[in-house]
Amino acid sequence: MLAPAFSAACDEAILVARNEEKVPNTLHLYRRNAPTISMGHFERVKEVVDLEAASRHGVQIVRRMSGGSAIYTDQGQIIYSLLIDRASAPGDPVRSFEMVCRGIVLALEGLGLDPEFKPVNDVQIGGKKISGSAQLRRWGVLAQHGSLLVDTDLDIMCEVLKARKRPRGDMTSLREELGYVPDMEVVKTAIVRGFSSAFGVEFERGDLTEEERDLADKLEKEKYSSPEHTYLR
Template identity: 30%
Template sequence: MHGEYKIPGGKLVVVDLDSENGLLRDVRVAGDFFLEPDEAITAIDNALEGAPAETDAAGLVARIEAALPEGTVMYGLTAEGVAVAVRRALARATDWTDYEWQLIHERPQSPALHMALDEVLTAEVAAGRRPPTLRVWEWAEPSVIIGSFQSLRNEVDPEGAARHGITVVRRISGGGAMFVEVGNSITYSLSVPAPLVSGMSFAESYAYLDDWVLGAFGDMGIKAWYQPLNDIATDAGKIGGAAQKRMVPTDGGPGAVLHHVTMSYDIDADKMLEVLRIGKEKMSDKGTKSAKKRVDPLRRQTGLPRETVIDKMLDSFRVRYGLTEGRVTDEEMARAEHLAETKYSDPEWTARVP
């Protein structure tokens, strides 16, 4: 069995092993990390040898840490990262490069249709009828998108939304509210087969699926990092947030994960504060007193046009994993348009948590 895990902000960890009578055998840990002293790598292998295959990540970490020689120093490597790689080997997890990735980047669409497309395309990946897909959104109108479990009245000021012509929709994933205006945000979705994140916790899968965009920002000279649970941050402030929804296997398919991210390219902070109700508790949790300072737009950080930032992101993804041009099929679009009308434009869905 073979498992790989790119530690966020660190290096690649590779684990090869067998499982015999429910125990780990012939464990070999490798990668492009740095580790001192040399004998520490053997200690890690020996710590995992004979471990019950059902040992959870925390149990594997405990075995590794107990076996490390005194004074061991890891660079780009963590015991947690090794444990994830082991769990991915046992789950026979896939890697980014195992797939033919498809790009969808189409005309501006309504907020309700974007919600519906996320659901339909990810369901198609879950059923095995669509390849893993990276979809870049273009907005036809300004919107607030609230998380699946958020209270509508607690998150949105209806008078402010009406005054500024803001459409409010609810998505199927959890997380917080997103404020977007035409041309002022960069939003994308990853619809990926579930085996890509096999062996990972929810938190680990967020970091793993965000790692490529952190690399893309690095190529643009922006030092960005994943900030648990679902933020993309820089020294200047947060630039984006992610949300996920898991879809179970259907029609013999692998199941899928919807991972979507919205980043602020530019933002009208005053308008945002007139539309969103950002509570004091949320602000104190983020360690800042000003909502305006929580988000630092990409326009200021890059000095590049929005289209250029998107192109550089896609180029980075393409170099890493490959990416071919695709489209929403007629059948997928018909289903999405029906869902946009019957579900995502329905006031009962939008206010399902009043």
């Protein structure tokens, strides 16, 4: 599991390395070691976060590199980042979201469920959201990251996000859909297989390169851990 600020820094470090063609198209899977609100780059913290509730529950805040809406993540979620060259994806955002989200759809089908892509950027089961995503196009790279709800605390999510101050009946998780909490490694394997099938490729397991890790360490310290960046707006 990764610290929230370091996980955000890793996404940007991989994007830089992919743009410079130092690494291939990359699928990065991780979990965060603390409950976290991931802010869209252009959002205002006080407009979307209940700061008192976040403090009470020990929820950290990071501002990610992509736009979109704030999301709540905890140890009960698996987060994915897919970083590919832009030429591999449709130019139309909805079509590119659908292309990438197909990896999650196939992963859930592999777990015996019946999901569907819901434009613009969600995956649902029975009309309830189980995965959302955000996208960034920078230089020659398309980056999409999202989360899959496995056993997340939906009650805390609704407390800390102002947009979710309502009954949580429009959300679901693998625990609720399967009737048990699946092993995280089983879910990760399903995600890898889903993306492999969606893109017709085989992913090779790997770690950050030394250059990616050095940049991630720098970005974590100077950017993503910085209150000036987090409370930019």
